[in-house]
Amino acid sequence: TTTARVLDGVAIAGQIKAEVAAEVKQLAAHGTTPGLAVVLVGHVPASEIYVRSKVKTCGELGIYSEMLTPPESVTTEEMLRIVADLNAREDIDGILIQLPLPKHVDTKRLLEAVSPDKDVDGFHPVNVGRLQSGQPGLAPCTPAGIMEILRRSNLPVAGQNAVVVGRSDIVGKPAAMMLLNASATVTVCHSKTRDLPAVTRGADLLVAAIGRPGFITRDMVKPGATLIDVGINRITDAHEVAGFFPNDTARAATFAKRGSVVVGDIHPEAFPISGAYTPVPGGVGALTIAMLMQNTVTAAKLRRGLKAGK
Numbered sequence: 001t002t003t004a005r006v007l008d009g010v011a012i013a014g015q016i017k018a019e020v021a022a023e024v025k026q027l028a029a030h031g032t033t034p035g036l037a038v039v040l041v042g043h044v045p046a047s048e049i050y051v052r053s054k055v056k057t058c059g060e061l062g063i064y065s066e067m068l069t070p071p072e073s074v075t076t077e078e079m080l081r082i083v084a085d086l087n088a089r090e091d092i093d094g095i096l097i098q099l100p101l102p103k104h105v106d107t108k109r110l111l112e113a114v115s116p117d118k119d120v121d122g123f124h125p126v127n128v129g130r131l132q133s134g135q136p137g138l139a140p141c142t143p144a145g146i147m148e149i150l151r152r153s154n155l156p157v158a159g160q161n162a163v164v165v166g167r168s169d170i171v172g173k174p175a176a177m178m179l180l181n182a183s184a185t186v187t188v189c190h191s192k193t194r195d196l197p198a199v200t201r202g203a204d205l206l207v208a209a210i211g212r213p214g215f216i217t218r219d220m221v222k223p224g225a226t227l228i229d230v231g232i233n234r235i236t237d238a239h240e241v242a243g244f245f246p247n248d249t250a251r252a253a254t255f256a257k258r259g260s261v262v263v264g265d266i267h268p269e270a271f272p273i274s275g276a277y278t279p280v281p282g283g284v285g286a287l288t289i290a291m292l293m294q295n296t297v298t299a300a301k302l303r304r305g306l307k308a309g310k
């Protein structure tokens, strides 16, 4: 018997994309088409898949997109020139540099070279500062997606005890900052946190961004809590898969076919005692591209002095 609500990331992403498409139409009526440039270096299969689906979604929503594909051998200087050209272009509102980059490229220097007003990933220190000080700007897509899930599911944030496990610059820290801005009481945990289960058990709202399959177990969760699972982990061991999904024939079939399944950072055994949870796949991960599209439109509006709708 379970009363836990499943937070459907695919459905929410669909809503957001429909709203973005409507905004793009409005902008078109004023003669503006938002444009996104995606820079993909070399041949990283996972990156190629992500980039293709970003470009495809742009097309579906009426956003202009352009893919730049410098070779693996590209130097930092050459990449800086590509970024400078994109910064200067009037028809490009968003610049996305698909990570990871080859080791010989100075990623940090490159990300800081992107104009903060075109930084649709929200990684530039200026946007980090804007988020921290509550100014309009571009926020990282994954934590922004978490906030959209909470808002559109009418889950309370203000006054809630929110615990974020993970403190990365792309997920944990910005998620904690957004929850704080939304008036949650926020605790951020990491690998040095003492007695983690005691902390997570105090969470009304638990965000797991750790990168370890099923790390958050049932005994670490307060009954009725909202569970947000950011983890995307591929597991390939048959016993491990069986332990995750004892009676799940659909998952077993996927595993038989592909030799792996994707699981989150929260063990599914915890879901039945929660109040609401995001599944993996089909939860937080489903929103990332929708949020990128929203950021591209926000960037287009901010750059033209229009108010960004939120």
Ligand code: NDP
Binding pocket: 142, 165, 166, 167, 168, 169, 170, 171, 172, 189, 190, 191, 192, 193, 196, 209, 210, 211, 212, 230, 231, 232, 233, 284, 285, 286, 288
């Ligand atoms: P990082 O590896 O950058 O950060 C992981 C964090 O988890 C670190 O802060 C680390 O602590 C903490 N951690 C690791 N082990 C423990 C532990 N035993 N106890 C407590 N904390 C621990 O990962 P990311 O933030 O980039 O990603 C997290 C997960 O989210 C991954 O599975 C990733 O694939 C997924 N992800 C999903 C996205 C999406 O949905 N679109 C986007 C980005 C990521 P410390 O800092 O002390 O090392």
